[in-house]
Amino acid sequence: MLHLKKTNGKGPCQLRLLQMLLFALLICLCSHTYGQVPAPADTLKTDSTAAERILAEKEAQEMASQYDLGDLVRKILRRKTDLSGSTRSGVIIIPNVASNPSIGSQIGIKAVAGKKFGRDPNTLLSVGATSASITTKGIIYFYISHNIYTSGNKWNFQGSLVAAKTVTPDYGLGIGRPTSLSETEHILNNPDRRPRGLRAQFYNFREKVYKEVSKNLFVGGGVSFDIRRKIDERDTTNSPSPYNIYSDRHGFKRDHYMANGILLNVQYTTRDNQNRAYNGIYLDAGFRANQKWMASSRNALQFTTDFRKYVSLSSRRPEHVVAFWNWNSFLLAGNIPYLELAGTAKDPGSRSGRGYTVGYFKGTQYSYSEVEYRFPILNNNFLSGVAFFHLQTTNDEAGTKVFQVMQPGGGAGLRILFNKVTRTNLCLDYAFGKFGARGFFLGLNEAF
Template structure:
């Protein structure tokens, strides 16, 4: 299985509407990172276009904007071409103001998939307010491998269809629209409280190569929980608390990031069903060297737990359903999913070249979920592991191009391409 496409690429940059960053006030303002010894793609292009140019006597400040082609290929989406841009800038002149980031991408594939998004994570001067949001318009395909974590015990043919991930995956075609916006206010240094709303709408959902009488995981779930096969809306209010001490959002060397919040899907907002979900996102970064801080051990845990009500099948928590859609390397998005889901990952990041142009990573992850057969959260786990290379695209914002190969269970494996670290 080879995949590096719409689900991992469409959100694989500084997207995470839930991501924030903190510049260490003392060390950043007094000892700014030395970029003179680093080499990025901009330097490479300059060398190619101006091979005889002499080094400037006065160094120009590197640009905070990165523009690259958005190219991918996999059996689900076909071949993809498009363009992607990521920007980062500190607003205002107040010391300690966090980096603001924005990203956009437009792409089309040979299988007729069209994807466009814009997202932002903006900190006002002094971090008084933080605005996080995204807009997505897409004609897309969502691979489907059933529900649950693959416990191997099936008490009926219907439940075997619903929960056996070893079955050949189906594809759900749909029109997808998402509008999300949250506003955070800093109440103490690094501590924010926020609220907002999210509107997730799918229309014209279609399972190809099936008949009206075929039993599929999607149809079984909809019948059990009262959702229309043709489309749904999952519209809700968001309430979050987050704390961060990360030194950089795109590629942290040290610090912690923690976010916890509730999502309340409301029928009066147009949601097909009411629901209450609780989510957590915790990340810790430990630099192993003062002289080479790029040697980093990073830890990540993400969880989503349905407390009441019901959410649509394609909105279930699962593989790749975190805020930046990067979890679960080794599997396609939502390979495992449930009403309750927890994900953990550890990654070692290390430089390869002295000028930091090429670096590498190795990683290992575990997923667990419940299902409709009585399997409880944390009862069964599924692993994924792999490694990859990093190409420094923009040294001013620590923007990396990420090329990873990962393996999972049931023959799942693939190549994953993204901009910026998975977490």
């Protein structure tokens, strides 16, 4: 990044911040290009530090030994691979197709970008994404997301914007545990996991700002606005449903609500890459306080934790990785709307619980754990594979406590190296779980 001098009354900090925000905006406006390959160390400016030269040389060697879809296209078009320059961006665009129980069959477009800001070799990779899609179940979904680190990791900006027309299959509250209680509790907890459909308009805006207070340690805060409108069960029988029972019991209107709150978080990260880590850990813990003065329908206080650990099994082939993930959300006080309850695929990236639909298991207290083995198939890393297993647990209103019942799931997948600079993989997974749950999942970047 160029070192800008003060111009038109704007200082360097303001200009750098403007560059960060423009990067997030450009995710939506990008064209189909392939990843920039870092220049070898001998092409760097003479004022580069020794650490920068060593890092650039190592990255150039790693890039030269790998093969991604950009290399394949250039080979087909008989174009030479450029290892010398810095003219190409790190933006990629692909069709966004998928088929799974949550959405039906999906078609759309998705863009992902990665970039390091500044010249500090320890700066973490900034990533952004955007997508627009439509499905056979009538779901229309658009989002923009970003995770940006300024030079030297002094600041970290995380956020997303979502606008969607949703069709959510609802499987009730809890973990699918049989109950002999009243008919109302049986309907609410739906132990047979018979689905109902909930349609709604959904809007979300979330932004968090972190400040590095020590090496790899960040503290920060932000806001989140979750708005649902025109909620409709499409049930012509007018029979009681889990959604109506829960909403009436906890003081929410059936056709709309808002869950708006303040976020306070602590983050610690040593991951070597934000898209596909070989080593390191990631920990984020924080509180969310929904507030009526922010137009939230009810007050509520939640505590969440997100822990990820990556262990490379080989120094020669670091792509052999065992990855661990644990995500928890606990309601400490107040009430949250039914569709905002923590549960399957309700993590920030909506990638947990592959094999089950979104919200298949949910409750006010929820815990999720997953282990995944990642391994190369080809020596040039163009193809690799994964195998994964996960467990979910939650509570219900019939007396089941969190950690009392665990529901398993798992599967395997294929990875195609899409962009070797940003370590972006095209991910194809087949996953399954209990109650006949199964599905095919396609996306960019690892689940965690």
